[in-house]
Amino acid sequence: MDFLNSIILxxxxxxxxxxxxxxxxxxxxxxVTLIYGVLRFANFAYGDLMAFGTMIVILVTWILQSKGITxxxxxxxLLALPVGILLTIAVSLFFDKTVFEYYRNKKSDPVTFxxxxxxxxxxxxxxxxxxxxxxxxxxxxxxKFIMKxxxxxxxxxxxxxxxxxxxxxxxxxxxxxxxSILFYFLNKTxxxxxxxxxxxxxxxxxxxxxxxxxxxxxxxxxxxxxxxxAGTLYGLDKSFKPFTYFxxxxxxxxxxxxxxxxxxxxxxxxxxxxxxxxxxxxYAYKKxxxxxxxxxxxxxxxxxxxxxxxxxxxxxxxxxxxLIFRPNxxxxxxxx
Amino acid sequence: xxxxxxxxxxxxVMTVLTILVGLFQSWGIALSMLNLCLISAVMxxxxxxxxGFAGLINFGVMGFLAIGGLxxxxxxxxxxxxxxxxxxxxxxxSGLFLLAVVLSVLIINKxxxxxxxxxxxxxxxxxxxxxLLKFIAGPSISKIESINAATSGFLxxxxxxxxxxxxxxxxxCALVAFVVGKVCLGLRSDYLAISTLLVSGIIITIxxxxxxxxxxxxxxxxxxxxxxxxxxxxxxxxxxxIVEFLNSSKLSKVLDFDERTSLLNQLVISxxxxxxxxxxxxxxxxxxxxxxxxxxxALNSPWGRMMRAIRDNEEAAKAMGKNVVxxxxxxxxxxxxxxxxxxxxxxxxxxxxxPSSYQPLRYTFLIWVMVLxxxxxxxxxxxxxxxxxxFIWIQSxxxxxxxxxxxxxxxxxxxxxxxxxxxxxxxxxxxxxxLGLLLVMRYRPKGLLPEKIIKx
Numbered sequence: 001m002d003f004l005n006s007i008i009l010x011x012x013x014x015x016x017x018x019x020x021x022x023x024x025x026x027x028x029x030x031x032v033t034l035i036y037g038v039l040r041f042a043n044f045a046y047g048d049l050m051a052f053g054t055m056i057v058i059l060v061t062w063i064l065q066s067k068g069i070t071x072x073x074x075x076x077x078l079l080a081l082p083v084g085i086l087l088t089i090a091v092s093l094f095f096d097k098t099v100f101e102y103y104r105n106k107k108s109d110p111v112t113f114x115x116x117x118x119x120x121x122x123x124x125x126x127x128x129x130x131x132x133x134x135x136x137x138x139x140x141x142x143x144k145f146i147m148k149x150x151x152x153x154x155x156x157x158x159x160x161x162x163x164x165x166x167x168x169x170x171x172x173x174x175x176x177x178x179x180s181i182l183f184y185f186l187n188k189t190x191x192x193x194x195x196x197x198x199x200x201x202x203x204x205x206x207x208x209x210x211x212x213x214x215x216x217x218x219x220x221x222x223x224x225x226x227x228x229x230a231g232t233l234y235g236l237d238k239s240f241k242p243f244t245y246f247x248x249x250x251x252x253x254x255x256x257x258x259x260x261x262x263x264x265x266x267x268x269x270x271x272x273x274x275x276x277x278x279x280x281x282x283y284a285y286k287k288x289x290x291x292x293x294x295x296x297x298x299x300x301x302x303x304x305x306x307x308x309x310x311x312x313x314x315x316x317x318x319x320x321x322x323l324i325f326r327p328n329x330x331x332x333x334x335x336x
Numbered sequence: 337x338x339x340x341x342x343x344x345x346x347x348x349v350m351t352v353l354t355i356l357v358g359l360f361q362s363w364g365i366a367l368s369m370l371n372l373c374l375i376s377a378v379m380x381x382x383x384x385x386x387x388g389f390a391g392l393i394n395f396g397v398m399g400f401l402a403i404g405g406l407x408x409x410x411x412x413x414x415x416x417x418x419x420x421x422x423x424x425x426x427x428x429x430s431g432l433f434l435l436a437v438v439l440s441v442l443i444i445n446k447x448x449x450x451x452x453x454x455x456x457x458x459x460x461x462x463x464x465x466x467x468l469l470k471f472i473a474g475p476s477i478s479k480i481e482s483i484n485a486a487t488s489g490f491l492x493x494x495x496x497x498x499x500x501x502x503x504x505x506x507x508x509c510a511l512v513a514f515v516v517g518k519v520c521l522g523l524r525s526d527y528l529a530i531s532t533l534l535v536s537g538i539i540i541t542i543x544x545x546x547x548x549x550x551x552x553x554x555x556x557x558x559x560x561x562x563x564x565x566x567x568x569x570x571x572x573x574x575x576x577x578i579v580e581f582l583n584s585s586k587l588s589k590v591l592d593f594d595e596r597t598s599l600l601n602q603l604v605i606s607x608x609x610x611x612x613x614x615x616x617x618x619x620x621x622x623x624x625x626x627x628x629x630x631x632x633x634a635l636n637s638p639w640g641r642m643m644r645a646i647r648d649n650e651e652a653a654k655a656m657g658k659n660v661v662x663x664x665x666x667x668x669x670x671x672x673x674x675x676x677x678x679x680x681x682x683x684x685x686x687x688x689x690x691p692s693s694y695q696p697l698r699y700t701f702l703i704w705v706m707v708l709x710x711x712x713x714x715x716x717x718x719x720x721x722x723x724x725x726x727f728i729w730i731q732s733x734x735x736x737x738x739x740x741x742x743x744x745x746x747x748x749x750x751x752x753x754x755x756x757x758x759x760x761x762x763x764x765x766x767x768x769x770x771l772g773l774l775l776v777m778r779y780r781p782k783g784l785l786p787e788k789i790i791k792x
Contacts, residue, residue, distance in 0.1 A: 042526045099774060110526045111393055115708060116777050118701055122770030125697065129763035246697070250537055253530050261527075305467060309545035316534035320519060323531055325455055327523065
């Protein structure tokens with residue numbers, strides 16, 4: 001019984017939140033890595049692109065709600081998602097046409113790209129704050145819990161409860177669907193293969209008759225879809241605040257580099273690695289050891305590696321460790 | 337130096353902007369804008385020496401500014417004896433422990449430079465030291481933080497004049513930059529950008545949450561000043577005389593004695609604020625000029641030529657026998673020290689240290705916009721960038737309000753869109769920054785005052 005209790009405890013406080021947060025980071029990191037692989041720069045405007053997509057989703061959700069349309073048990077935001085994706089694609093393509101294309105044609109160095117992406121970051125930051133304001137917005141509706149902690153306790157008779165929010169399940173399912181389609185596309189279809197070829201060796205891809213314009217267009221479309229989906233899932237699970245989205249860019253970068261920059265599968269694993277270490281290292285294991293240790297040997301301290309204040313710092317520290325040991329990332333980077 | 341046209345452009349822009357603001361808004365606003373412009377100019381010069389001279393991309397500006405700010409607290413605040421007696425020993429012991437860890441890592445690094453498992457061993461030492469450190473320092477930290485939690489709850493500082501802290505901030509930053517540089521400088525440009533950004537995130541987290549050191553989110557207020565206080569000025573004979581003399585024509589028009597005294601009082605109060613800001617301006621201007629002088633000397637010296645050679649072609653410089661790694665580390669430390677100096681200046685000017693206010697957008701990327709807009713590789717460009725960008729940053733809200741009012745004039749006062757736009761006026765500054773940066777990068781990629789290439 002105690003063993004079961006300890007397992008449930010860990011599931012409730014580490015595994016379920018870890019999978020949810022990991023999925024959100026993974027989706028974001030795949031987007032960053034795709035931009036890096038195909039367009040060859042680190043996009044600092046990505047966090048704000050996520051915020052922009054989520055903002056559109058929220059606005060459409062409000063319109064739908066005011067018309068009385070809801071999605072039953074599921075959040076209305078899922079209905080609004082396609083509109084958000086379309087507008088985010090439009091914004092990405094607009095910035096690509098007006099800004100990035102010029103530097104791509106000039107073959108500018110990566111630093112110039114970073115700097116102009118900073119400019120876009122400022123602009124998107126302003127646009128989001130002007131339209132929707134800087135405050136916290138909760139746009140989750142529909143059924144909140146699939147299973148409440150108390151119900152679980154009554155059902156199983158255990159001491160520990162397992163709460164399952166519907167947003168957590170939605171996040172997981174959406175991530176599985178999105179990633180399966182994406183990896184199928186990249187690995188099995190001809191267009192996906194040409195995208196990988198372009199990322200691997202630009203000149204050779206050009207010689208083989210791959211149209212670079214098409215590849216770039218496709219990349220921005222995929223990236224915008226990923227950004228909007230990841231942003232909306234994060235917003236549903238926690239809440240929407242433009243500043244948080246900007247801050248989330250940092251763990252996303254960490255996940256990208258840890259997984260090997262330019263490698264989508266690596267970014268996927270990197271997202272989960274970062275999420276689990278953030279949550280696992282800041283969790284106080286006192287209760288867990290209380291269950292599994294024999295009586296009399298219970299720990300008196302919290303058994304916490306580092307306090308929760310340092311949650312973000314952990315992902316940064318992991319990144320620095322990875323950069324020292326394996327600068328190319330845990331999974332070999334630079335190839336999609 | 338005076339013959340230089342960049343110098344003229346730079347400082348005439350500064351004078352004109354200050355005078356314009358002074359005439360149209362008020363002299364108090366003009367001087368506080370000038371002061372922040374001067375501080376920004378120092379920050380921009382610090383970034384410029386890293387990026388413009390050496391091509392190192394440092395997105396960790398925010399972290400170094402925070403360290404500089406922390407230095408003001410550690411130097412100028414009076415110590416808290418109760419806290420020291422309660423937990424001072426614990427903190428010192430954990431400090432020694434930290435030193436021991438660092439030394440052991442260094443020794444391992446030196447003794448076994450080529451050992452297969454060296455890195456893993458160091459990694460294990462660092463990982464193990466974190467819970468141990470927590471175990472050693474934990475009780476004393478909670479003791480310190482529980483003493484007068486509302487007013488102090490930290491160790492305090494050394495109670496020295498605050499001007500020392502500027503130098504201490506610079507030295508602290510140089511030390512931190514040494515560690516960061518050792519770890520990160522070997523990385524390629526974009527990796528370096530990301531990793532310095534993340535390192536600055538770690539620094540901010542530490543400053544924010546180690547309350548025994550910095551009071552963290554509880555802030556430190558009422559820091560010392562290198563200039564007189566307004567209240568003291570208002571009570572001092574000579575200051576009132578000066579104000580009376582300067583405003584004698586205005587005062588002589590008022591015949592009634594009581595009215596005249598009250599007018600004089602008002603004038604004294606308003607001009608004491610201006611006087612304090614003017615003192616700050618003079619100190620900051622001196623700092624800017626001194627740093628500018630030395631940086632210009634450095635840029636035109638053999639060392640400056642070498643740095644530019646390294647920046648333009650690292651391989652060639654290496655082949656000529658220049659130690660690129662060492663020079664990069666040195667210039668990274670130098671630039672970070674200047675940024676830390678500016679961070680201490682900023683906190684001194686504000687009179688308070690608020691760790692939670694350090695955000696990358698305002699304290700890293702805005703400084704970068706200053707450098708890129710002003711002109712990379714040109715010290716005058718950095719100063720000009722500091723001025724122009726800070727001017728736009730401050731004045732964009734009133735300007736946006738003006739534009740909004742013009743365009744929504746036909747709408748009702750209570751119109752939803754109009755109200756919403758007026759409420760979001762502060763965010764138009766981000767829009768202006770972004771557009772400004774994009775336009776400059778497109779049409780003047782070298783900045784407003786481009787680098788002067790000296791040909792022999």
